[in-house]
Amino acid sequence: QQQxxxxxxxxxxxxxxxxIINCAYENTAFDYFPWYQQFPGKGPALLIAIRPDxxxxxxxxxxxxxxKSAKQFSLHIMDSQPGDSATYFCAASIASSAQKLVFGQxxxxxINP
Amino acid sequence: xxxxxQHPSRVICKSGTSVKIECRSLDFQATxxxxxxxxxxxxxxxxxxxxxxxxxxxxxxxEKDKFLINHASLTLSTLTVTSAHPEDSSFYICSAxxxxxxxxxxxxxxxxxxxxx
Numbered sequence: 001q002q003q004x005x006x007x008x009x010x011x012x013x014x015x016x017x018x019x020i021i022n023c024a025y026e027n028t029a030f031d032y033f034p035w036y037q038q039f040p041g042k043g044p045a046l047l048i049a050i051r052p053d054x055x056x057x058x059x060x061x062x063x064x065x066x067x068k069s070a071k072q073f074s075l076h077i078m079d080s081q082p083g084d085s086a087t088y089f090c091a092a093s094i095a096s097s098a099q100k101l102v103f104g105q106x107x108x109x110x111i112n113p
Numbered sequence: 114x115x116x117x118x119q120h121p122s123r124v125i126c127k128s129g130t131s132v133k134i135e136c137r138s139l140d141f142q143a144t145x146x147x148x149x150x151x152x153x154x155x156x157x158x159x160x161x162x163x164x165x166x167x168x169x170x171x172x173x174x175x176e177k178d179k180f181l182i183n184h185a186s187l188t189l190s191t192l193t194v195t196s197a198h199p200e201d202s203s204f205y206i207c208s209a210x211x212x213x214x215x216x217x218x219x220x221x222x223x224x225x226x227x228x229x230x
Contacts, residue, residue: 034219043119043206043221044157089156093219098145098210101219103156 002027004092006104014112019077021107023090026071030102032095035064035075038087038106047088048075080111115141117209119222126197126229134192134225136207142187143209147219148180151204163190197229 006023013019023033031052036044050057050064050073057064063076077084090104116139126132136146145164149157161177163169163184171177179201181193190209194201207222 036221041204041224041226043224045221046218049218095219100147100159100162101208106154106156108154 002102004090004102004104006090006107008107009105010108010110012110012112013080015080015082017080017111019080019084019109019111020074021088021090021109022072022074023092023104024070024072025092025102027092027094027102028071029094030092032093033064033066033073034091034101035062036089036091038089044089077109080109082111082113085109085111115209115211115218115220117143117207117220117222119207119225121225122223123226124228126227128198128229129196131193131195132197132227134194134205134207134227136190136192136209136222138188138209138211138220141209141211141220143190143211144187145210146182146184146190147208147210148182148190148192149206149208151206151224153204157206160192194227197227199229202227202229 004025034049035047037047038044048059048062050066061078066073088107091101093101118137120135148160151157160175161169161171161182163182165187169182184190206224208219210219
């Protein structure tokens with residue numbers, strides 16, 4: 001019940017295209033759903049996060065779509081650029097009680113120029 | 114924004130020695146710190162959670178006597194890998210969560226690449 005399942009494992013998108021990564025969770029107590037971007041040899045950096053009381057959040061080219069009834073959330077990267085090539089992790093937590101983040105398996109995104 | 118400084122970024126040590134990794138919250142008080150381990154091309158695996166002034170809570174399968182965690186202040190947590198062996202070689206990452214403002218942010222350090230030879 002603590003798992004967060006992420007797909008796809010790897011993704012190749014042409015420059016200018018839309019990158020879509022999906023995650024699903026089981027624990028309905030989760031109240032914080034962040035996405036992290038990680039470059040090789042670096043720690044994860046928060047990209048965007050959402051709480052379950054909204055269905056969508058947009059920050060620049062990055063959008064989270066959240067479907068509470070389906071227990072799914074996704075990251076959309078619009079106008080994907082080669083600099084977006086990285087590994088992306090979704091995560092979830094019961095943040096209101098400072099509980100640990102549960103990470104998805106990660107998606108290695110490659111944007112071809 | 115919140116910044117977490119992690120040092121060293123890389124360390125090579127001989128088998129049998131101990132290595133200490135520091136994690137500092139620079140501009141906020143970190144009431145909770147998390148330590149992760151990441152193998153190549155894999156996700157982050159939580160090792161332990163520590164609250165300031167309390168003993169760390171270790172995840173199942175993590176040896177508490179091997180991975181010593183200290184969170185003595187609201188800005189500093191350390192992970193000591195004792196009697197390191199080659200299988201302990203990995204990428205270790207800390208994360209801190211602070212107080213105030215209703216923020217739910219977990220801020221990550223830049224990671225430490227440990228190589229045991």
